[in-house]
Each structure stands twice: as structure tokens, then as C-alpha cells.
Amino acid sequence: MTPAPVRPLVLTGPIAPLGEDGASSAIDKRPGPAPWRIGATGLEGDAQADRKYHGGPEKALHHYAFEHYADWAKEIGDAQALEAAGAFGENLSTTGWTEANVCVGDIVRFGSALLQVSQGRQPCFKLNIRFHCPDMAARVQKTGRTGWYYRVLETGVAEEGDLLRLVDRPRPHWLLERLTRLLYRDTMDREGLTAMAALPELAQNWRDLARRRLESGKVEDWDRRLFGEGSALRQR
Template sequence: MYPGTLVEGVFAGGLRELQPEGQSTGMYKQPVQGDALIESHGIGGDQQADRRVHGGPEKAVHHYAAENYAKLAAAFEHCAAQLVPGSLGENLSSHGLDECNVFIGDVYRVGTSLLQVSQPRSPCWKINHRFAEDTLSMFVVQQHLTGWYYRVLSPGVVRAGDRIELVERYTERFSLDAFWTLQLQHRPQFQDLLQLSETPGLNQDWRQRLSGRAHWLKSKSKNSQ
């Protein structure tokens, strides 16, 4: 099991206008000094503009690997100085945990809270607007640099410097990187999609989407025989 790492940043923020069109966004986070309360809906004091795609119990806390920013900055030199921890709207930042060694359903103790990986983040167009880069969100997905969401199994308190420790792992197959590798295939094997959809801890919305696609591919396979 992964031995653990440290929380390097905790971020939260209210709503602001996103330029140039003035849409509301909760992407602009500020470092939290001292203790931050993690509740069932997320970090205390944090807000999300569009609750259809951000926030809620299945996407309560967003974690992003700090080392991903170097990759983004190398690809988007125009806004490299802005690509720093917290700027993609994450709540937790750390080194050592990333999309390759974090798995669907993983349970972590973060500070005194207990969190479970429910799904990867699906970046939206607001990332492009914030950084004035039309292809940034697409790059994030294509390179599997999305970060991930937690559901809160047990509320608690977290602060920079607290340990992040793996408590339980349900799959050795479906890391976040493997999730995206399979999901982005044009014609994945329906058996693989079904297995992913049945992974303990996966968000119910993704379960339905993946199993529905799997059954569609299975029917297509039968019809072509």
C-alpha cells in the first residue's frame, strides 16, 4: 500500500465572475490558514457555481497533484506563471499522489477526516476561460491530468502539513489513469467497461454511464456476428 504523503495546501473560496463574459465560478480558491473543516458537502467556506457538475456529496472535495502543474506549464507557456497549486480550483494539493497511483474507491485518512475516491474530475470550459487557452481543458483530459473527487465518509479537520494515508483499496486495476485510458477508447471491450462500472466506490452516475455503454457495445458486437 502507498505509505502516505502530506497535505501541502488546503484551498477554499467563494464565487467570482469569470472574464470575459461574466459567468459565475468557484474556481478562484485561496489558501486556508490553519484548520479547515471537512463536512459531507465539502470544505467549510467553499462554494461551487454550477452544482450540476461540481460539489455535492459525491464530489465534495477535489484533490489535484501538485506535480501536474509542471506538465501544464511546459505545454502552455503563455500562462505558465498562473499554473500553480490551487489555480485549477482544487481543495487539496500534494506531491506523491497522482492519477497513476490513486485508484477508484481508495479510502484515505486526510487529517482527521476519512475520504473515498469517487471519480476523476471532468474539466470544463471554464478552465479555458480562466487561463485564456482554448485547448487547456482538452489537454488535461487527454493527458489524464484531471485530479479526482472524494466523498466524505467521516467528517474531520485538515490543515497543511497533515498526513494523507491510504486506509483501504478495492481494486489494483482501475487507477484514475486506467479509468481515462479505457473511457477515452473509441471501442473499448464491453467486459472492461462492466468491470470498471462495478468497482466499489465509483460514483453511481459513472456506473450507469459505463454500464450503459458496455451493454450498447455488447449488442453491437452480437449484431455484427
């Protein structure tokens, strides 16, 4: 099943303090007015605080399914952060596009810009701070409700009313939920990892991750990413 054309909510945000410790983050995104200019590394006017792990050509725009918000509200309570789209740091918010019907390599037109799904999101501990939930990042990873990133194949401009349209699907067997299952549940599926490492549309760092698992026979340690340095939950 392929997702139907949909009008996205477009969001951007500045770098600002997050949580009691005031860590720098641009996770809080808000709707911005059109036109939206999309460059090689994302939306004009958008920011990323930690460019080592966020942003860049393979993570130019983040897309998150708004229907997941209702599931999160049931699971973690009526968190204030869930009142409107943008809570997960997404640039594009839609209903009808999810990890169950979007594939790695999908090519999407938005206005005059051409985007391609490059990888899923690897959630980090800043989600724990954002939602006042000490294991939120781990929950996002476990459920597979991670969202995904686009690279920009053609820069361009989108106007109010423009739709996201799927225009090509080179890897129809590589739904994002398959990729997430391979990364976080069936972690040593060697056949799957071999296929993942050979996906040309997948971001290079994720192909490298698959190769490292195949070579080492071990799964990487996720604790620092999920819980942060020194968290008691790292000793769970």
C-alpha cells in the first residue's frame, strides 16, 4: 500500500535550552509560513544544535506521523508536549504516512523540491527530557514509531497547499518498519543485514552499521544514545 498525496504541516525551530540543565536543542518545532525554501541540508530557517548527530545532507528533513501522537498520549499520559505537532523535532507532520507504508528510497515531490527517504531516526536521550519520561527514547525505538529522514535530490520551494507526493519507489520491499525490526529486534538476522548493507538508497552510516554487525557478530551498545551519560537507567 502506498501513501496518498497529503498536505503536510511544515515546521521549523531555533536552538534553545532544553530541560532543567539547559542543554542546547532545536527539538521544539513550530509551524512556519510559506514559502518554504528547501536547500541541500534542509529548510531555510531551521536549526540543529548538535550537527554531529542531527542535520546534514542525509538528515535534511525529519518527517513524523501525527497519528502516533494519540498512541503516545495513551502510553505516557496527556503530556503538554503532545498538544501540537512538532514535539518530536519533525519538519513535516502528516496523517496517512507511517513507517508501515513508507519505504527506504522513496522519492517524494514537495513543491519544486525532490526528496528521498534516506534512513529512519535513531532516537536519543533528549526525547526523555522533552517528554519528562526517563525512557522515552527507548520507547520510541521499541515501538518503531521513530519517523524518518529525507535527503534532498533537488532543492526547491514549496508553497501553501502543495502536497507531498510519492513519485517513485525503487525499494518496495524495504518498508521502514522492516528496517526498524532488523535494527532493534531481529538484530542478528545475517541475511537481512547483508541486504541492508547493500541498499544504495540507504544512508551510508546505516549501511556501515550493518556491515559492522556482520563482521563483529555483536550489536552496538545503545545505552548512551538512549539514556545519556551517567543515567541510572544505563545500569538497568
